[in-house]
Amino acid sequence: VTLTLLFRLQAIFMAFWVVMLAAFPESMMQAQGWELTPELQQMAKFIALAFTGIAVISWMMPAWAGSNIKKPAMVMGVYLNLLFMAFNAFDLITGAVPANGTNLGGFVPQIILVVLFYMKSRE
Numbered sequence: 001v002t003l004t005l006l007f008r009l010q011a012i013f014m015a016f017w018v019v020m021l022a023a024f025p026e027s028m029m030q031a032q033g034w035e036l037t038p039e040l041q042q043m044a045k046f047i048a049l050a051f052t053g054i055a056v057i058s059w060m061m062p063a064w065a066g067s068n069i070k071k072p073a074m075v076m077g078v079y080l081n082l083l084f085m086a087f088n089a090f091d092l093i094t095g096a097v098p099a100n101g102t103n104l105g106g107f108v109p110q111i112i113l114v115v116l117f118y119m120k121s122r123e
Contacts, residue, residue, distance in 0.1 A: 003069045003120050004062040006077060006113065013109055014055035021048040031102045054080075070121040077117025081110045 020028050025044040029036040058076060065072045085107060091097045092104075 001116060001120065003073045003077075003117070006073070006117055006120060007058050007061045007069075010077065010081075010113055010117075011055045011059035013113070014051050014058060018048045018051045018055060021045070021051065031100070032097045073117050073121040077121065078114050081114045081117070085110050085114075 021044045025041050026036045028044065029040055034040060054076075061072050061076065062069055088097075088103070088106065092099050097103050
């Protein structure tokens with residue numbers, strides 16, 4: 001496993017969320033126990049756009065960073081994923097989202113990415 005591969009996997013993970021938010025917002029909201037309102041649908045589009053940016057940056061980062069890829073790996077692969085996880089954990093703890101398989105299972109790929117990004121950026 002290389003940092004380039006990890007950045008590509010992170011881009012694919014984010015692209016999955018983009019597709020789900022843009023193409024299937026009702027399913028995404030139902031998984032949270034929310035009713036899809038026009039306002040939530042609009043918010044899903046904006047979140048999908050932001051996630052598209054993260055996906056593109058993740059995909060391109062190996063080419064942009066070249067041999068200096070370790071620092072962006074820590075920032076995007078470790079710190080950014082930990083921040084996403086902290087926000088998700090807060091939402092679970094406060095009951096803003098249900099503690100169901102969808103929400104808890106979402107931590108698995110992020111934990112794997114964080115661990116691998118950390119290990120590879122320290123080599």
